[in-house]
Amino acid sequence: xxxxxxxxxxxxxxxxxxxxxxxxxxxxxxxxxxxxxxxxxxxxxxxxxxxxxxxxxxxxxxxxxxxxxxxxxxxxxxxxxxxxxxxxxxxxxxxxxxxxxxxxxxxxxxxxxxxxxxxxxxxxxxxxxxxxxxxxxxxxxxxxxxxxxxxxxxxxxxxxxxxxxxxxxxxxxxxxxxxxxxxxxxxxxxxxxxxxxxxxxxxxxxxxxxxxxxxxxxxxxx
Amino acid sequence: xxxxxxxxxxxxxxxxxxxxxxxxxxxxxxxxxxxxxxxxxxxxxxxxxxxxxxxxxxxxxxxxxxxxxxxxxxxxxxxxxxxxxxxxxxxxxxxxxxxxxxxxxxxxxxxxxxxxxxxxxxxxxxxxxxxxxxxxxxxxxxxxxxxxxx
Amino acid sequence: xxxxxxxxxxxxxxxxxxxxxxxxxxxxxxxxxxxxxxxxxxxxxxxxxxxxxxxxxxxxxxxxxxxxxxxxxxxxxxxxxxxxxxxxxxxxxxxxxxxxxxxxxxxxxxxxxxxxxxxxxxxxx
Numbered sequence: 001x002x003x004x005x006x007x008x009x010x011x012x013x014x015x016x017x018x019x020x021x022x023x024x025x026x027x028x029x030x031x032x033x034x035x036x037x038x039x040x041x042x043x044x045x046x047x048x049x050x051x052x053x054x055x056x057x058x059x060x061x062x063x064x065x066x067x068x069x070x071x072x073x074x075x076x077x078x079x080x081x082x083x084x085x086x087x088x089x090x091x092x093x094x095x096x097x098x099x100x101x102x103x104x105x106x107x108x109x110x111x112x113x114x115x116x117x118x119x120x121x122x123x124x125x126x127x128x129x130x131x132x133x134x135x136x137x138x139x140x141x142x143x144x145x146x147x148x149x150x151x152x153x154x155x156x157x158x159x160x161x162x163x164x165x166x167x168x169x170x171x172x173x174x175x176x177x178x179x180x181x182x183x184x185x186x187x188x189x190x191x192x193x194x195x196x197x198x199x200x201x202x203x204x205x206x207x208x209x210x211x212x213x214x215x216x217x218x219x220x221x222x
Numbered sequence: 223x224x225x226x227x228x229x230x231x232x233x234x235x236x237x238x239x240x241x242x243x244x245x246x247x248x249x250x251x252x253x254x255x256x257x258x259x260x261x262x263x264x265x266x267x268x269x270x271x272x273x274x275x276x277x278x279x280x281x282x283x284x285x286x287x288x289x290x291x292x293x294x295x296x297x298x299x300x301x302x303x304x305x306x307x308x309x310x311x312x313x314x315x316x317x318x319x320x321x322x323x324x325x326x327x328x329x330x331x332x333x334x335x336x337x338x339x340x341x342x343x344x345x346x347x348x349x350x351x352x353x354x355x356x357x358x359x360x361x362x363x364x365x366x367x368x369x370x371x372x
Numbered sequence: 373x374x375x376x377x378x379x380x381x382x383x384x385x386x387x388x389x390x391x392x393x394x395x396x397x398x399x400x401x402x403x404x405x406x407x408x409x410x411x412x413x414x415x416x417x418x419x420x421x422x423x424x425x426x427x428x429x430x431x432x433x434x435x436x437x438x439x440x441x442x443x444x445x446x447x448x449x450x451x452x453x454x455x456x457x458x459x460x461x462x463x464x465x466x467x468x469x470x471x472x473x474x475x476x477x478x479x480x481x482x483x484x485x486x487x488x489x490x491x492x493x494x495x496x497x
Contacts, residue, residue, distance in 0.1 A: 054255035055255045055256065058247075058255070058260055058264075059260045062260065062263040062264050062267050063263050066263070066267045066270070067266060067270060067358055070270055070274070070362065071362065074362070074365035074366055075365065077370065078365070078368055078370050172339045172340075172343070173337060173340055174252040174339070174340055175252065175253050176251065176254065176256075176257075178255070178257070179252050179256075179257050179343060179347070180252075180343065182257060183257070183258075183342070183343040183346045183347055184339055184342065187305070187316040187346065188315075190301075190346070190350065191301055191302065191316070194298055194301055194349065194353050195298060197353055197354060197357050198294055198295070198297075198298050198353055198357065200357070201294055201356070201357035201360055201361060202294070204360070204361050204364055205291075205360060205364060208364040208365065208368055209364060
């Protein structure tokens with residue numbers, strides 16, 4: 001039952017995404033364009049949810065439909081709401097866009113089909129992450145190095161140590177593989193991303209802090 | 223926004239739950255979908271909603287910019303500090319397993335704390351969450367607190 | 373038909389990508405350009421996520437029970453694209469904020485956010 005329903009939902013979502021994008025192109029009212037961008041992010045988040053990426057989906061919903069929209073509206077309030085109409089028919093940009101688009105579509109014919117479990121993307125690195133993240137319980141029970149003739153309390157103790165060692169050496173032991181990969185296997189990468197956010201925050205503060213900052217004390221204004 | 227009483231009441235109802243959900247996403251990120259990035263953004267969205275409905279000054283009182291500036295750096299410090307702590311425990315930078323052997327095992331805390339990798343992930347995600355939330359809130363403050371020119 | 377069903381997701385994503393690209397190069401308004409960039413960005417995110425999907429799989433969180441039958445899932449979608457995109461989204465909004473801050477400063481200096489008017493003002497001595 002759900003497969004066909006999902007398929008129809010996805011097709012509707014994609015059609016909505018395409019409609020929103022084309023509407024944004026034609027929009028000259030920036031206010032409406034910003035709101036449509038928020039809707040676009042939200043639709044994208046819905047599709048990500050269907051594609052089994054709940055973490056990404058609700059980050060995108062919170063960021064794209066929430067904070068980015070608020071920031072763009074804030075910018076509109078500080079600048080202007082209306083874009084100038086284009087002077088002539090944009091034949092050159094259309095050509096520039098259609099050519100790489102056609103090349104990319106041509107390139108997709110070599111891509112693995114949607115949902116293909118044997119796609120190259122799933123064959124490298126990922127299986128090791130998957131199998132290492134949570135130690136397989138059955139594997140521990142039939143561990144060949146287990147002492148067979150030990151006392152019962154010693155036995156359970158060594159088993160506990162063994163499973164701990166497994167957790168420490170091989171696996172991360174966190175059920176959410178995305179979190180495990182993000183924070184542990186790719187910890188350096190995430191540190192770098194955090195520093196990028198830190199730097200961007202400082203950049204915004206440097207650009208917008210200063211003489212024209214609104215004072216909340218009334219008599220300070222001119 | 224003083225005259226929109228419906229918005230004010232609904233926002234008042236929603237904001238505590240948004241903040242609570244952010245904390246849930248932060249600290250439950252190892253069992254369910256979630257983590258520092260999401261939690262930081264959701265937390266910031268709660269504060270931004272508060273600022274939009276009740277005014278910028280109210281939001282600034284709740285999340286003082288001077289504290290937020292410190293928190294930006296603190297988050298990165300927690301992240302990198304976890305890595306350095308792992309080094310002091312004898313492992314590589316950001317090798318959380320080292321945390322387990324040198325100070326968790328046999329200590330009083332062992333019973334109350336998750337094992338090495340898990341603890342490292344929680345700490346690191348906390349750092350990410352703090353930085354992301356503080357940066358987003360501060361960016362909102364700087365856009366909203368700017369005066370229109372001309 | 374099999375090709376259409378197997379590849380349509382890439383085509384839609386490419387269409388969205390090119391729409392964003394078109395906005396960036398054809399529109400003179402700086403805010404419109406940032407909007408175009410963010411559309412481009414979201415379509416790249418979608419491209420990655422759509423490559424991570426495995427048919428019959430579920431979100432890569434262990435142990436996952438089936439919604440109705442209560443059985444454990446054996447197939448999971450690829451978590452790697454999710455990880456890459458998760459960080460990219462938040463970094464993306466931080467850099468968008470930086471771009472918007474630059475636009476605000478440009479508007480304060482030039483009084484306009486239309487690209488050709490800014491260039492005109494630059495050319496005048």
